Amino acid sequence: MFKKMIGFIGLPLLLFLFAACSNTNGESDIIVSDAWIRPGQVGGPPTAAYMVIQNTGEGADRLLNISANFSNMLEIHETQVVDDVARMVPKENGVEIPANSIVEVRPGGLHIMIMQLEEELIAGEEVELILIFENAGEITISATVQE
Numbered sequence: 001m002f003k004k005m006i007g008f009i010g011l012p013l014l015l016f017l018f019a020a021c022s023n024t025n026g027e028s029d030i031i032v033s034d035a036w037i038r039p040g041q042v043g044g045p046p047t048a049a050y051m052v053i054q055n056t057g058e059g060a061d062r063l064l065n066i067s068a069n070f071s072n073m074l075e076i077h078e079t080q081v082v083d084d085v086a087r088m089v090p091k092e093n094g095v096e097i098p099a100n101s102i103v104e105v106r107p108g109g110l111h112i113m114i115m116q117l118e119e120e121l122i123a124g125e126e127v128e129l130i131l132i133f134e135n136a137g138e139i140t141i142s143a144t145v146q147e
């Protein structure tokens, strides 16, 4: 009887500990806010996502990659104006998020280019993006689809 009770209590406790371990992102120094994505259609032109990334820590971090379930082709780009011509430069080594700083991923500068949409993105929807940081690891955020 006693053994049976231990077994009964042990499993939920074990699951709780697992949940606690996998939740280390909760202590992350990286805070992502104001995430939004322009609407887009399957087979249409690329769309883009924007957000504000804050590093509250004492060490630099780096946004390495982004993934989503509605596209397999997300790239970090930066719009640069050279001789009055705007061009997009892929940030193949990611974007540094310096210690105690805010990096704005905004129209006209850094953006997350989203190509080959597999699902329509409709204004008003909320979609998930997974940001992969060098130190903070994976951070899942919610982004609003809006013009």
Ligand SMILES: [Cu+2]
Pocket: 077, 078, 088, 111, 112, 113
């Ligand atoms: Cu781009």
